[in-house]
Amino acid sequence: MKESACLLHTIYIGLGSNLENPVSQINAARIAIGLIDGVTEVAFSSLYHSLPMGPQDQPDYVNAVIGVETRLAPIDLLHQLQAIEAAQGRVRKGERWGARTVDLDVLLYGDQDIDIPDLRVPHIGIAERSFVLYPLFEIAPQLVIPGKGILADLVANCPLDGLKRMA
Ligand code: ROI
Numbered sequence: 001m002k003e004s005a006c007l008l009h010t011i012y013i014g015l016g017s018n019l020e021n022p023v024s025q026i027n028a029a030r031i032a033i034g035l036i037d038g039v040t041e042v043a044f045s046s047l048y049h050s051l052p053m054g055p056q057d058q059p060d061y062v063n064a065v066i067g068v069e070t071r072l073a074p075i076d077l078l079h080q081l082q083a084i085e086a087a088q089g090r091v092r093k094g095e096r097w098g099a100r101t102v103d104l105d106v107l108l109y110g111d112q113d114i115d116i117p118d119l120r121v122p123h124i125g126i127a128e129r130s131f132v133l134y135p136l137f138e139i140a141p142q143l144v145i146p147g148k149g150i151l152a153d154l155v156a157n158c159p160l161d162g163l164k165r166m167a
């Protein structure tokens with residue numbers, strides 16, 4: 001990968017966990033993301049306690065959003081994030097929307113629209129999910145989301161759905 005040929009992008013990644021001590025999982029993933037070669041953390045939101053979206057017979061979640069700068073291509077970043085998920089014991093059981101030790105979603109990649117196998121950016125549910133919008137707004141209140149609009153407006157129209165910022 002010829003990193004030098006690529007521009008520096010600001011990327012936002014959503015972190016979510018509801019198994020095996022979610023706060024530790026989120027903190028471990030944050031550290032691991034910062035250790036990816038060519039990735040620099042520029043912002044990290046508070047941790048948020050959230051009710052499960054999707055099947056209700058699973059534990060509550062802890063969510064956060066990290067902002068990073070990198071020249072890595074989207075697919076290379078995705079592979080690095082998948083390796084972190086695997087290292088933290090994430091098992092994909094084929095069940096859609098089931099519990100997970102850690103989930104790392106590329107929410108935004110600069111102002112790009114990306115649609116390649118395994119990666120849609122902006123992330124598909126970004127505009128409706130309180131556990132994504134509120135932490136993102138905390139660290140990047142000025143953002144405009146390609147195809148969705150002004151982040152502040154999306155937040156204003158998104159119910160909290162039980163989301164609570166943790167101390
Ligand atoms: N629900 C919440 N509250 N937080 C998440 O990170 C989360 N992630 C998911 C599904 C199963 C959709 N529900 C979630 O992937």
